Amino acid sequence: EAGVVQSPRYKIIEKKQPVAFWCNPISGHNTLYWYLQNLGQGPELLIRYENEEAVDDSQLPKDRFSAERLKGVDSTLKIQPAELGDSAVYLCASSYQSGGADEQFFGPGTRLTVL
Amino acid sequence: GENVEQHPSTLSVQEGDSAVIKCTYSDSASNYFPWYKQELGKRPQLIIDIRSNVGEKKDQRIAVTLNKTAKHFSLHITETQPEDSAVYFCAASRLAAGNKLTFGGGTRVLVKP
Numbered sequence: 428e429a430g431v432v433q434s435p436r437y438k439i440i441e442k443k444q445p446v447a448f449w450c451n452p453i454s455g456h457n458t459l460y461w462y463l464q465n466l467g468q469g470p471e472l473l474i475r476y477e478n479e480e481a482v483d484d485s486q487l488p489k490d491r492f493s494a495e496r497l498k499g500v501d502s503t504l505k506i507q508p509a510e511l512g513d514s515a516v517y518l519c520a521s522s523y524q525s526g527g528a529d530e531q532f533f534g535p536g537t538r539l540t541v542l
Numbered sequence: 543g544e545n546v547e548q549h550p551s552t553l554s555v556q557e558g559d560s561a562v563i564k565c566t567y568s569d570s571a572s573n574y575f576p577w578y579k580q581e582l583g584k585r586p587q588l589i590i591d592i593r594s595n596v597g598e599k600k601d602q603r604i605a606v607t608l609n610k611t612a613k614h615f616s617l618h619i620t621e622t623q624p625e626d627s628a629v630y631f632c633a634a635s636r637l638a639a640g641n642k643l644t645f646g647g648g649t650r651v652l653v654k655p
Binding site for chain 1: 546576578586588591633640645
């Protein structure tokens with residue numbers, strides 16, 4: 428079974444430029460998460476989708492960040508415009524939510540560097 | 543919201559010795575506590591988890607203990623091996639709230655041969 432796929436793996440952009448990250452979850456997983464991981468810290472949730480609905484986006488900086496999960500499968504996270512402080516690893520995770528302790532499987536992440 | 547603190551931030555042990563990582567959480571309603579291992583440049587992977595209705599869980603060389611009264615839980619690794627070197631993250635969540643994980647700051651474990 429293929430794991431969570433993310434692309435690109437690395438991205439270097441100049442500040443004020445837009446950037447987009449893509450995530451393909453494990454087949455059949457109805458829940459998708461985007462996390463931000465700063466260097467030396469634990470992941471922090473940005474947004475959680477159940478199917479195509481964003482059910483928790485309270486920590487997403489909506490002035491510059493947006494996300495979508497059309498058709499409840501793949502997801503895209505966008506930053507426009509990027510700032511220096513956005514440099515981090517963006518992790519996507521997925522799970523099959525059955526109401527129990529459903530393991531979240533992480534992708535390899537996209538390492539963003541904003542110059 | 544939930545706040546998870548993790549200690550120590552770095553841990554160096556001799557191969558064969560034990561390693562213990564401790565976490566405290568703030569939300570008494572949290573009832574699920576997973577531990578993730580992240581090797582350098584790789585994705586976090588679940589190594590063990592525990593629910594609040596259990597006090598201890600063991601899987602080969604790793605074990606997790608939970609003290610709900612004190613709101614802390616710990617990861618124990620016995621007979622450490624060089625491949626145990628990684629960053630370990632604890633997390634806490636309320637399963638009824640969609641399993642939103644709040645992570646600790648991580649512990650970098652180095653096992654010296």
